[in-house]
Amino acid sequence: KNEVEQSPQNLTAQEGEFITINCSYSVGISALHWLQQHPGGGIVSLFMLSSGKKKHGRLIATINIQEKHSSLHITASHPRDSAVYICAVRNTGNQFYFGTGTSLTVIP
Amino acid sequence: DSGVTQTPKHLITATGQRVTLRCSPRSGDLSVYWYQQSLDQGLQFLIQYYNGEERAKGNILERFSAQQFPDLHSELNLSSLELGDSALYFCASSVGPPGYNSPLHFGNGTRLTVT
Numbered sequence: 001k002n003e004v005e006q007s008p009q010n011l012t013a014q015e016g017e018f019i020t021i022n023c024s025y026s027v028g029i030s031a032l033h034w035l036q037q038h039p040g041g042g043i044v045s046l047f048m049l050s051s052g053k054k055k056h057g058r059l060i061a062t063i064n065i066q067e068k069h070s071s072l073h074i075t076a077s078h079p080r081d082s083a084v085y086i087c088a089v090r091n092t093g094n095q096f097y098f099g100t101g102t103s104l105t106v107i108p
Numbered sequence: 109d110s111g112v113t114q115t116p117k118h119l120i121t122a123t124g125q126r127v128t129l130r131c132s133p134r135s136g137d138l139s140v141y142w143y144q145q146s147l148d149q150g151l152q153f154l155i156q157y158y159n160g161e162e163r164a165k166g167n168i169l170e171r172f173s174a175q176q177f178p179d180l181h182s183e184l185n186l187s188s189l190e191l192g193d194s195a196l197y198f199c200a201s202s203v204g205p206p207g208y209n210s211p212l213h214f215g216n217g218t219r220l221t222v223t
Contacts, residue, residue, distance in 0.1 A: 031209040041196060043214040044110075050209055086151065090209070094164035096143075096153035 003027050006087050006099035013106050019074040021102045023087030026068065030094075034061050034072050035086040037101070043086075046072070077106045111135060114199050114215035122223055126187040129218045131199030133180055137213065139163075139202045140182040142174055145217075146195035157182055158205050189222045196220075 005024045013019050023032070034046040047054050047061040049070065054061050058077075063070040074081055087099040111134030121127055133140050142154040144167075153166035157176035168174075171189075176182040186193060196217045204210035 033212060035214075041219070042216045043198060043200075045200075045212045045214065048209060048211045088151070094156065095166055096141075098151040098153075100150050 002100075003097040004087055004089055004099040006102050008102060009100065010103045011105070013077050013104070015078060015106055015108050017077050017106075019077050019081075019104065021072045021085050021104070023070045023072070023099055024068060025087075025089045025097070027089060027091045027097065029089045030092050031090045032063055032070050033088040033090070034070075035088060037084045037086060039083070079106045079108050082106050110213040110215065112199060112201050112213050112215035114218050116218060117216065118219050118221075120221045120223065121189060123189055123191060125189050126185065127189065127220065129184040129186070129197050129199075129220075131182045131184070131201075131215055133182070133199075133201030134213045137201035137203050138180065139204060140176055140180070141200045141202075141212070142182070142184050143198040143200065144195045145198060146192075154184070163205070186220070191222050194220055194222045
C-alpha cells in the first residue's frame with residue numbers, strides 16, 4: 001500500500017507546454033513537499049505546502065487538504081525543467097512518505 | 109548550493125563491512141534527516157535528529173544507527189553491509205523542530221556501493 005501516489009509516472013512535453021503533475025496521499029499530513037531531482041542525483045526542495053497555493057517563477061503548487069491531493073504546475077516548460085519530480089508528505093507523527101516520482105522530459 | 113555538506117560522495121565497500129556517512133547541516137539548521145534512495149524502493153525516510161536528540165524514526169534497519177553531535181553535524185553508521193544496502197543516502201536539514209514545518213535543504217548525497 002502506497003501512502004503517496006503520483007501521476008503520471010513519465011511525461012514528455014514540447015518546450016512551452018503547460019505541465020501538471022498530480023499527487024494523492026492517504027495519511028493525515030502536517031506538510032507536503034515537492035522535490036526536484038536532476039539526472040546527477042541531487043535533490044532540490046521546490047515547495048513546502050500545508051494549505052492553499054504557492055508560486056515561484058514558472059512553478060505553481062496547490063494543495064487541497066480535504067481531497068488529500070496536490071498538483072505541481074509548470075508553465076511555459078523548458079528543457080532545463082527535465083528532471084524527476086517527487087511528492088513527499090510529512091505526517092502528524094513526523095514520518096515522511098514519498099511518491100515514486102514523475103520523470104519529465106521537455107523537448108526543445 | 110543548499111549549504112548541506114555530505115561526505116564522502118562515493119563509497120565502495122564489501123559485504124559485511126561497516127561505513128560511516130557524514131553530514132554537516134546548513135548554518136542555523138538544528139534538524140537533520142537521513143534518507144535512503146534505492147532503485148527498487150525509491151526514497152525512504154530513515155531517521156531525524158533535532159539539536160542532538162533523536163526525534164523520529166522511519167524504516168531504519170537495526171544494523172544502521174545515527175547520531176547528531178553537539179556541533180550539529182550528524183553521522184549515519186551502516187554495519188554488516190549487504191548488497192541490498194547499495195543506494196544513495198541523502199541528508200537534509202531544516203531550521204525547525206519536529207511539529208514545526210520548515211523547508212528541507214538537501215545535501216548532494218553519498219552513493220554507497222556494496223560489492
